[in-house]
Each structure stands twice: as structure tokens, then as C-alpha cells.
Amino acid sequence: MCSGSWSEAAAGEDSRTVEGGSELCADATLLREDGLPPPRGDRAVGRGHTVPDHSQGVGMTGPVFPPWPATSPVRGRLRLRPVEMRDSAMARELSTDPYVSLTGSLPSCATECEAKAWVRRQQMRHPEGAGFSFAIAIRADDGAIGHCGLWLKELGEGRATAGYAIVPSRRNQGFASEALALLTEFAWTVPGLRRVALHIESWNVASLRTAENAGYVREGVLARHQMIGGEHRDMVLYAAIRQTGLAR
């Protein structure tokens, strides 16, 4: 993703260390049969909790964790919607890209079971307070062609990171650029958020261009910033800054 990975690594979890093999389907009990997260009362951490604001001193609280949007963000050809069980085929195609499994929690060449476990993890991101995990869907037929995330671990400081990935068969058609622009537009609806950052490896020209197409500005290189594939890699830092309706 960006932030080192296309997906949810920025949310602070590497499922490869917490899940494995036959356990991948074991968390099915966390979810209802329709694949949706349990009702709020059953969640360990629910929506609407406050985020620690370290910039204002210990013990103070920052912005309220934002609710899931009432209407899906839409722009041009795309819609950002919740990741659903029917998206397991999209996840399996994503997993055929070796870089995707290096930088996120989706195992390489995922089985149907592993893909579904990944879907379930995405469905828990918002209830857990990690951020927004969206399927990138074609507006016309609602079919998923990729995934993106807005990760809010640092919302208390007004910062987020983002990541994105498009299935190999739908690349180079402008979808990532459009999706990142839409995700960023959505980010500015989050109260208190003023900066969204991306961390991209310098060889990843498609991702660098995606960032630039979506209006992100290159800020520099973070040397040996992120562990990917067993080594600390340099990451190019890009950021988008909220221009209007500035958060206080």
C-alpha cells in the first residue's frame, strides 16, 4: 500500500503474524451470516469513540471517530463502498500480485477461505477504530475492482494515511488515480483531519503517478522507513493538505 502498503498495514496490524493456515476462517463467528459486523453493542470498540489527542496533552481527547458515511462516496466511474463477501474474487485476483501480499495482510495467491478472512478483517476496520476500508467499485455495476483505505491511527493529530490497489486486469485505465482523488475528497469530510500521507517506493512509478494525478505533493524521501519483504526500504513521502474549511 501506501503508507508502505496498499491496504491495511498502516492500521497497525500484520495479520501474517496473528493468523495462519486453518485459523483463517475461524473468526467467522465474529460476523453475522450476512457478512456484516455484529451490532454495535457486541463490539469491543464501537463507532463514535474519541481519539487520543497527544498534541494537546495527556488525558485530553481529540476528534470523535467519524461514523461510516451515510451515502457512499461517488465520483466519475467509481463508488467507494464497504467490502463485502462477494468481493472475495477481487481479493483473490489482488493476491496474485506479489507486492500486494508483501505490503498488506492478504496472503499471496489467496484461497477462497483466505480471501474471505481478509474481507472479514476489512469489515472490522471501522468498528475497531482503525479507519475506513473501502472496496473500489464500478458505479455502473457495483463490481469491485480494487481496495483502498483511509487509516486514522493519528486522527488525534489531524493526520491520516491512505493506501490503494487495483486488480491487475483493470490497471492502467485511470482507476487508481480516480479512486485516490475520491478517497481524499472523502477524507476532508472527516472533522479534524488536515493531512493525508502516502508512502511509496521509488520504483513504483504507477503509484507515484497515481499520487500526483490525485493532487498529492512529493515532500521527500524517508530513508529506510518501512519494513517490506524483510528489509527496511526507503519510502517517498507524498501528502495532500486540506485547503478549505481548515480544521482548527
Ligand SMILES: CC(C)(COP(=O)(O)OP(=O)(O)OC[C@H]1O[C@@H](n2cnc3c(N)ncnc32)[C@H](O)[C@@H]1OP(=O)(O)O)[C@@H](O)C(=O)NCCC(=O)NCCS
Ligand atoms: C499502483 C496501482 C494502484 C496503480 O493502479 P492503476 O489503476 O493502474 O493506476 P492508473 O491507471 O490511475 O495510472 C496511474 C499512472 O500510472 C501509470 N502506470 C500504470 N501502470 C504503470 C506501470 N506498470 N508502469 C508505469 N506506469 C504505470 C499510468 O500511465 C498513469 O500515469 P499517467 O497519468 O502519467 O498516464 C496498481 O498498479 C496496483 O494496484 N499496484 C499494486 C499495489 C500498489 O503498489 N499500491 C500502491 C502502493 S503505494
